[in-house]
Amino acid sequence: MDAELVLKLYRNMWxxxxxxxxxxxxxxxxxxxxxxxxxxxxxxxxxxxANALRHSDAFFPDHRAHGLLVLAGTPGQKxxxxxxxxxxxxxxxxxxSLHSADPSVGNFGDNAVEGSMxxxxxxxxxxxxxxxxxxxxxxxxGDGTSGRGEWHESLNLAATWKLPVLYCCVNNGYAISTAVxxxxxxxxxxxxxxxYKMQAVQxxxxxxxxxxxVTAEAVDxxxxxxxxxxxxxxxxxxxxxxxxxxxxxVEIRYWKEEHEPxxxxxxxxxxxxxxxxxxxxxxxxxxxxxxxxxIAFALESPPPDLAKATxxxxxxxxxxxx
Amino acid sequence: xxxxxxxxxxxxxxxxxxxxxxxxxxxxxxxGHMGGDFGVTRGLFAKYGGERVRDTPLSEAAxxxxxxxxxxxxxxxxxxxxxxxxLGTCYDQIVNNAAKxxxxxxxxxxxxxxxxxxxxxxxxxxxxxxxxxEGWFMNVPGLVIVGPSTPYDAKGLLIASVENDNxxxxxxxxxxxxxxxxxxxxxxxxxxxxxxxxxxxxxITIVASMKMTHEALAAAEELAVDGISVEVIDLRTLRPWDQxxxxxxxxxxxxxxxxxxxxxxxxxxxxxxxxIAEECFRQLKAPVQRVCGLDTPIPxxxxxxxxxxxxxxxxxxxxxxxLAD
Ligand SMILES: Cc1ncc(C[n+]2csc(CCOP(=O)(O)OP(=O)(O)O)c2C)c(N)n1
Ligand SMILES: [Mg+2]
Numbered sequence: 338m339d340a341e342l343v344l345k346l347y348r349n350m351w352x353x354x355x356x357x358x359x360x361x362x363x364x365x366x367x368x369x370x371x372x373x374x375x376x377x378x379x380x381x382x383x384x385x386x387a388n389a390l391r392h393s394d395a396f397f398p399d400h401r402a403h404g405l406l407v408l409a410g411t412p413g414q415k416x417x418x419x420x421x422x423x424x425x426x427x428x429x430x431x432x433x434s435l436h437s438a439d440p441s442v443g444n445f446g447d448n449a450v451e452g453s454m455x456x457x458x459x460x461x462x463x464x465x466x467x468x469x470x471x472x473x474x475x476x477x478x479g480d481g482t483s484g485r486g487e488w489h490e491s492l493n494l495a496a497t498w499k500l501p502v503l504y505c506c507v508n509n510g511y512a513i514s515t516a517v518x519x520x521x522x523x524x525x526x527x528x529x530x531x532x533y534k535m536q537a538v539q540x541x542x543x544x545x546x547x548x549x550x551v552t553a554e555a556v557d558x559x560x561x562x563x564x565x566x567x568x569x570x571x572x573x574x575x576x577x578x579x580x581x582x583x584x585x586x587v588e589i590r591y592w593k594e595e596h597e598p599x600x601x602x603x604x605x606x607x608x609x610x611x612x613x614x615x616x617x618x619x620x621x622x623x624x625x626x627x628x629x630x631x632i633a634f635a636l637e638s639p640p641p642d643l644a645k646a647t648x649x650x651x652x653x654x655x656x657x658x659x
Numbered sequence: 660x661x662x663x664x665x666x667x668x669x670x671x672x673x674x675x676x677x678x679x680x681x682x683x684x685x686x687x688x689x690x691g692h693m694g695g696d697f698g699v700t701r702g703l704f705a706k707y708g709g710e711r712v713r714d715t716p717l718s719e720a721a722x723x724x725x726x727x728x729x730x731x732x733x734x735x736x737x738x739x740x741x742x743x744x745x746l747g748t749c750y751d752q753i754v755n756n757a758a759k760x761x762x763x764x765x766x767x768x769x770x771x772x773x774x775x776x777x778x779x780x781x782x783x784x785x786x787x788x789x790x791x792x793e794g795w796f797m798n799v800p801g802l803v804i805v806g807p808s809t810p811y812d813a814k815g816l817l818i819a820s821v822e823n824d825n826x827x828x829x830x831x832x833x834x835x836x837x838x839x840x841x842x843x844x845x846x847x848x849x850x851x852x853x854x855x856x857x858x859x860x861x862x863i864t865i866v867a868s869m870k871m872t873h874e875a876l877a878a879a880e881e882l883a884v885d886g887i888s889v890e891v892i893d894l895r896t897l898r899p900w901d902q903x904x905x906x907x908x909x910x911x912x913x914x915x916x917x918x919x920x921x922x923x924x925x926x927x928x929x930x931x932x933x934x935i936a937e938e939c940f941r942q943l944k945a946p947v948q949r950v951c952g953l954d955t956p957i958p959x960x961x962x963x964x965x966x967x968x969x970x971x972x973x974x975x976x977x978x979x980x981x982l983a984d
Contacts, residue, residue, distance in 0.1 A: 461726020490721035649766040652824035
């Protein structure tokens with residue numbers, strides 16, 4: 338892969354990593370309200386997806402895609418501020434971690450009812466097709482949603498109507514605690530997509546070079562008007578469960594050490610002489626410093642104007658205050 | 660003016676909307692060459708083609724989700740859910756997606772979809788083809804619920820709903836589909852959130868909607884023979900409903916009967932009567948009466964169904980009770 342692209346992907350993976358680590362730290366301090374799901378461990382998937390999309394596409398991020406929202410082009414401080422519930426956030430603090438949309442970069446926002454976006458994405462893709470645009474709708478979705486009816490309704494219709502939908506199935510092995518294979522007829526979810534007669538592949542989601550290559554190819558394929566494409570990224574999330582870690586030692590060691598996405602990228606670059614240790618350390622330091630600025634911005638930002646509480650319920654109609 | 664059925668008026672509205680605006684498209688089950696279970700989309704497939712009159716599988720969540728997604732990027736979808744009873748299968752898409760999107764993204768997206776669906780009982784449809792579902796949706800901020808009672812309003816309100824930028828649940832009462840009425844030719848709209856005064860009266864105000872409006876009018880006609888002057892208000896938009904018109908009317912007559920086909924508990928009638936009690940307490944000469952469906956599912960057997968659903972005689976009884984106080 339082109340050296341410059343690999344370097345960019347590596348930097349972007351660090352954006353995801355540093356964003357989430359900073360966020361987690363602030364969450365523990367009590368500065369971030371609500372619930373927290375992080376994308377730690379899934380940096381390569383997010384960098385690969387961001388790399389393949391353009392602003393005129395639509396993407397529906399999942400609940401671990403904070404970093405992707407920034408990689409898509411929204412200033413990092415506006416995403417961070419949204420997660421802190423501040424006036425300066427992309428949705429004025431009304432959406433939070435699970436609903437940080439920014440249409441200017443094609444970010445159509447997450448839907449916290451997991452899997453429901455599967456059919457919303459269909460509609461965007463159908464409209465783009467009717468409007469004769471060559472843009473696509475991507476939906477980023479966890480393995481745990483594969484049991485939803487809408488998941489299957491979506492695959493069936495995207496294939497039947499040949500819609501420009503990119504399915505990015507982030508298979509990190511578990512729903513909250515239930516293993517994929519324990520609750521689905523297959524643990525290789527792309528097999529479901531095969532049954533719906535669409536193009537479907539499984540890739541190593543921790544190998545950014547491979548993930549980025551396959552994602553870009555899928556996007557090309559869709560833009561040629563050939564219909565939907567389903568990618569299953571095999572990956573692993575660092576975050577266990579609310580009550581703590583439940584996964585076996587060997588599994589943790591494999592994904593967090595031997596097959597860790599930053600390590601794989603670093604090995605690739607050193608092996609191909611793309612960068613040396615010092616250059617890579619500098620990338621990390623630069624990104625981390627930038628993320629600290631976003632956090633500082635979010636901390637200093639004011640809360641939303643209280644009138645926002647009743648604003649934008651209806652288009653054009655007011656809702657009475659108490 | 661032209662005499663036409665409720666179905667023809669709706670069909671006319673869809674035709675005019677599709678001719679006027681190419682962003683408008685229809686999707687639903689068997690709406691294409693068949694023209695829908697009740698014939699509301701008849702002829703439109705031949706005229707506008709399968710891209711804009713799109714047959715779907717029995718995937719209700721996808722019908723609504725697809726509509727929402729398309730609306731987010733500028734289209735004006737009019738999905739059809741064959742029977743309102745099936746809205747449970749796409750409830751999440753309506754409640755958590757369509758209705759909340761504008762708010763949770765703080766105005767960056769809107770979801771102007773108009774969900775047409777056949778509601779209401781009285782024909783032996785049984786528990787899954789007869790329900791009045793507005794109560795399921797009354798507690799959903801961001802959603803508009805419309806329920807016309809005449810062919811004229813059906814056409815004008817459907818056009819107004821599609822012109823509006825909010826998601827609309829458009830309830831078509833099955834018992835009204837074959838009702839005839841005068842309908843203006845050409846494109847016109849009837850304003851949302853505006854109730855209609857169907858009959859002037861001085862003794863008591865009945866607030867109703869859809870088929871119950873007809874029961875109320877029939878009751879009013881018969882009560883007039885006994886010298887009772889009844890005012891009938893047709894809500895037309897059920898959420899957000901027209902408080903001003905209703906409260907002014909009740910303040911004038913001092914008595915109110917609220918009629919609702921759906922079960923009494925937690926329904927639209929509860930909200931209307933509670934609001935009247937809150938706002939008109941001092942003008943009220945008697946407690947507000949509610950005439951609603953019984954708190955049961957809807958049975959298949961027609962005599963049993965008649966026990967459950969309210970009719971003009973129940974309305975008359977309630978009026979007399981209110982006047983006795
Ligand atoms: C429809 C629905 N059911 C349940 C939940 C609660 N929930 C939140 S995340 C989650 C697990 C999702 O697993 P997966 O899709 O694999 O995503 P991961 O967290 O592993 O990235 C569950 C059950 C939800 N938000 N929505
Ligand atoms: Mg998972």
